[in-house]
Amino acid sequence: DAGITQSPRYKITETGRQVTLMCHQTWSHSYMFWYRQDLGHGLRLIYYSAAADITDKGEVPDGYVVSRSKTENFPLTLESATRSQTSVYFCASSDLQWAYGYTFGSGTRLTVV
Amino acid sequence: GQQLNQSPQSMFIQEGEDVSMNCTSSSIFNTWLWYKQDPGEGPVLLIALYKAGELTSNGRLTAQFGITRKDSFLNISASIPSDVGIYFCAGPPSGNKLVFGAGTILRVKS
Numbered sequence: 001d002a003g004i005t006q007s008p009r010y011k012i013t014e015t016g017r018q019v020t021l022m023c024h025q026t027w028s029h030s031y032m033f034w035y036r037q038d039l040g041h042g043l044r045l046i047y048y049s050a051a052a053d054i055t056d057k058g059e060v061p062d063g064y065v066v067s068r069s070k071t072e073n074f075p076l077t078l079e080s081a082t083r084s085q086t087s088v089y090f091c092a093s094s095d096l097q098w099a100y101g102y103t104f105g106s107g108t109r110l111t112v113v
Numbered sequence: 114g115q116q117l118n119q120s121p122q123s124m125f126i127q128e129g130e131d132v133s134m135n136c137t138s139s140s141i142f143n144t145w146l147w148y149k150q151d152p153g154e155g156p157v158l159l160i161a162l163y164k165a166g167e168l169t170s171n172g173r174l175t176a177q178f179g180i181t182r183k184d185s186f187l188n189i190s191a192s193i194p195s196d197v198g199i200y201f202c203a204g205p206p207s208g209n210k211l212v213f214g215a216g217t218i219l220r221v222k223s
Contacts (some may be wrong), residue, residue, distance in 0.1 A: 042216050
C-alpha cells in the first residue's frame with residue numbers, strides 16, 4: 001500500500017528495555033521526521049533525516065536513537081525506556097517541496113511501565 | 114526554541130455554530146499550515162497559506178495568513194459532529210523543519 005506506515009500501533013514495554021518503532025514510506029520522500037505527542041505539548045520533534053545516512057537532532061532527542069540506511073525506512077529506538085517516554089509517536093515524511101506540509105503516519109502509542 | 118501560541122486550548126460548541134481559532138508566532142513565517150487530527154490518527158493537512166493576507170477555503174474551513182506574517186486564523190462554519198478533533202497550526206521558523214502549536218481541541222455537542 002502506498003503511504004506512510006508505522007508499526008506497531010500499540011506497544012507496552014518495561015522500564016529499561018530497548019524498543020524500536022518502525023516507520024516506512026513508499027513515496028521516496030527525502031525528509032523523514034519523528035515527533036512525540038503529549039497532552040499540553042503538541043507535537044515535539046525528536047529527530048529528523050534529510051536523506052539516507054543523514055540525521056539530525058530535533059527539540060527532544062535525549063534517550064532516542066535513529067538510523068536511516070534506506071530512504072524508505074526511519075526506525076526510532078529507545079535505548080533504555082523510561083516512564084517519561086510514554087507517549088504517542090508519529091512519523092512523518094515530506095519531499096523537497098516541504099512547504100506543502102508533512103504527511104503523517106497513524107502513530108504508535110507506547111506505554112512504559 | 115520557537116513557540117507557536119495557539120488559542121483557545123479547547124472548545125466545546127453546539128452543532129451548527131461557527132468556530133474560530135488562531136495561532137501567533139514571535140517571528141515572521143513565510144508559510145502557515147493548518148492540520149486536523151482525528152482521534153487515534155495522525156494529523157492531516159487541511160489548508161496551506163503562502164502569502165501575507167491570503168485567505169483560503171477548503172469546504173466549510175477558511176484560513177487566513179495574517180498581514181503581520183506572525184499570525185494565522187482558522188474558521189469553521191456551521192460545525193458538525195465530524196469536526197471533532199485537534200487542530201494544529203504549523204510554520205517553518207527556518208529551513209524545512211516545521212514547528213507546531215499545542216493544538217486546539219474541538220468538541221461538538223450534537
